[in-house]
Amino acid sequence: MEKFRRLKEYFRGKVSLVSYSGGMDSLLVALVSRYYGRYTLAVTVDNGFFPEEVIKKGREIARRYGIDHKVVNFNYLRNRVICEINRNLKNRCYICKRHMAKILLEERERLRNTFNREVIVVDGTNYDDLSEDRPGIRAYREYGISSPLAELEIGKEEVKEILKFLGVPIPREDSCLATRILNPPITEERLKRVYEGERFLASYLGLEGYFRVRDFHNIALIQIEEKEIHKILDVNKFKEIDKRFKEMGFERVALTLR
Amino acid sequence: MEKFRRLKEYFRGKVSLVSYSGGMDSLLVALVSRYYGRYTLAVTVDNGFFPEEVIKKGREIARRYGIDHKVVNFNYLRNRVICEINRNLKNRCYICKRHMAKILLEERERLRNTFNREVIVVDGTNYDDLSEDRPGIRAYREYGISSPLAELEIGKEEVKEILKFLGVPIPREDSCLATRILNPPITEERLKRVYEGERFLASYLGLEGYFRVRDFHNIALIQIEEKEIHKILDVNKFKEIDKRFKEMGFERVALTLR
Numbered sequence: 001m002e003k004f005r006r007l008k009e010y011f012r013g014k015v016s017l018v019s020y021s022g023g024m025d026s027l028l029v030a031l032v033s034r035y036y037g038r039y040t041l042a043v044t045v046d047n048g049f050f051p052e053e054v055i056k057k058g059r060e061i062a063r064r065y066g067i068d069h070k071v072v073n074f075n076y077l078r079n080r081v082i083c084e085i086n087r088n089l090k091n092r093c094y095i096c097k098r099h100m101a102k103i104l105l106e107e108r109e110r111l112r113n114t115f116n117r118e119v120i121v122v123d124g125t126n127y128d129d130l131s132e133d134r135p136g137i138r139a140y141r142e143y144g145i146s147s148p149l150a151e152l153e154i155g156k157e158e159v160k161e162i163l164k165f166l167g168v169p170i171p172r173e174d175s176c177l178a179t180r181i182l183n184p185p186i187t188e189e190r191l192k193r194v195y196e197g198e199r200f201l202a203s204y205l206g207l208e209g210y211f212r213v214r215d216f217h218n219i220a221l222i223q224i225e226e227k228e229i230h231k232i233l234d235v236n237k238f239k240e241i242d243k244r245f246k247e248m249g250f251e252r253v254a255l256t257l258r
Numbered sequence: 259m260e261k262f263r264r265l266k267e268y269f270r271g272k273v274s275l276v277s278y279s280g281g282m283d284s285l286l287v288a289l290v291s292r293y294y295g296r297y298t299l300a301v302t303v304d305n306g307f308f309p310e311e312v313i314k315k316g317r318e319i320a321r322r323y324g325i326d327h328k329v330v331n332f333n334y335l336r337n338r339v340i341c342e343i344n345r346n347l348k349n350r351c352y353i354c355k356r357h358m359a360k361i362l363l364e365e366r367e368r369l370r371n372t373f374n375r376e377v378i379v380v381d382g383t384n385y386d387d388l389s390e391d392r393p394g395i396r397a398y399r400e401y402g403i404s405s406p407l408a409e410l411e412i413g414k415e416e417v418k419e420i421l422k423f424l425g426v427p428i429p430r431e432d433s434c435l436a437t438r439i440l441n442p443p444i445t446e447e448r449l450k451r452v453y454e455g456e457r458f459l460a461s462y463l464g465l466e467g468y469f470r471v472r473d474f475h476n477i478a479l480i481q482i483e484e485k486e487i488h489k490i491l492d493v494n495k496f497k498e499i500d501k502r503f504k505e506m507g508f509e510r511v512a513l514t515l516r
Contacts, residue, residue: 254512
């Protein structure tokens with residue numbers, strides 16, 4: 001709990017803008033900032049890469065805990081950003097976060113003018129995230145966005161612990177749908193399709209752990225972790241999934257182990 | 259057996275060059291031509307799209323039945339044809355057969371000079387093959403290559419019947435490996451890899467029916483027909499296959515139903 005104490009210290013007296021997705025990391029940051037800092041605005045950029053439900057859920061959670069929350073609509077799919085990303089899909093996270101950062105800094109300007117004092121911009125990157133090469137983190141660094149959890153060496157398990165301690169239920173992890181599209185172009189249709197596929201699989205097979213539906217040239221690549229893969233290893237279920245996914249518009253349906 | 263009688267008639271007195279793959283169709287044509295015609299040369303173009311074993315097996319079968327057999331080496335992978343095919347993968351069958359046809363017509367010239375009489379060039383296309391849109395058939399037509407089985411309305415089942423009647427075992431169906439490569443380029447390495455994968459699967463799972471390993475951007479797409487798919491629906495087998503295929507150089511391994 002020493003780390004939790006230092007996290008509270010981090011925000012004391014400060015006006016913070018939190019890059020907020022509704023996931024457990026940014027929720028913890030927003031909560032601590034809200035209750036121990038001077039003022040907190042949680043900002044979600046609705047860039048079109050997350051399902052509407054996720055944005056809505058984030059809004060509800062923020063409301064439940066009395067966190068001021070603003071959704072900025074900047075749908076990449078309806079502006080030139082998607083072209084930039086589709087030309088350079090491997091750098092999608094970096095490109096995306098750069099645009100996000102710019103928007104967050106604009107919002108910071110507004111907040112600064114309102115409060116007439118310094119505003120810090122922080123995100124939910126935790127200590128464990130640093131061990132992976134996340135180009136998105138690099139972009140945020142370049143724009144001076146800080147990651148208190150990472151700085152205070154608070155990892156994933158500790159985030160869960162603190163939320164538990166605070167009596168806050170851990171929200172379901174929703175990751176960016178764009179990472180499911182393995183070849184360009186990312187389109188609204190393909191994002192919707194992988195999401196629909198994942199929702200169908202989760203309920204049809206009763207999946208609880210990690211699984212993904214990815215779209216590679218209109219092939220649905222279904223990845224289910226080993227301990228749950230037995231749930232799909234049934235000819236009739238596989239046939240039903242094949243049928244449903246083709247109705248969604250996939251051309252082939254394929255099961256992968258990893 | 260009326261059709262068999264007409265097939266024998268077809269070759270009576272003729273010198274024939276048979277486009278011979280060692281599969282059941284061209285084997286039947288070569289056999290009937292050999293025993294009821296004047297002279298028969300079976301020609302196999304080794305274009306690099308069939309495994310060596312298949313060429314060898316074809317040669318052995320021809321020898322067993324006393325059919326003169328010539329293998330012409332024209333490996334697409336080592337000349338410009340592969341570029342033509344990779345630029346236009348959807349037309350691969352048409353492009354391939356056009357080159358095959360040219361080689362067969364050259365061989366016909368040689369044979370014509372030797373015998374100083376007309377030589378017909380025939381292939382094994384059967385009546386059932388006509389119902390599919392096979393661009394390869396179109397190419398052969400354009401070059402004046404005839405398909406006696408198709409002309410005499412002898413389908414797949416009748417081919418089997420006649421071979422059985424003649425006491426000739428039905429050879430295993432080996433199809434062109436290039437059809438397994440779903441995106442360009444076709445390379446020797448990728449052809450070898452799908453073949454190796456299919457041989458491994460056949461023996462590891464004891465497959466008897468139709469199955470395919472296809473290569474789509476280095477993903478191994480394993481298709482097993484429904485009545486045998488239970489053989490792979492086992493986590494440990496799937497893991498072993500995943501491991502083996504990755505050793506072969508595939509990046510992902512995926513199971514498809516169709």
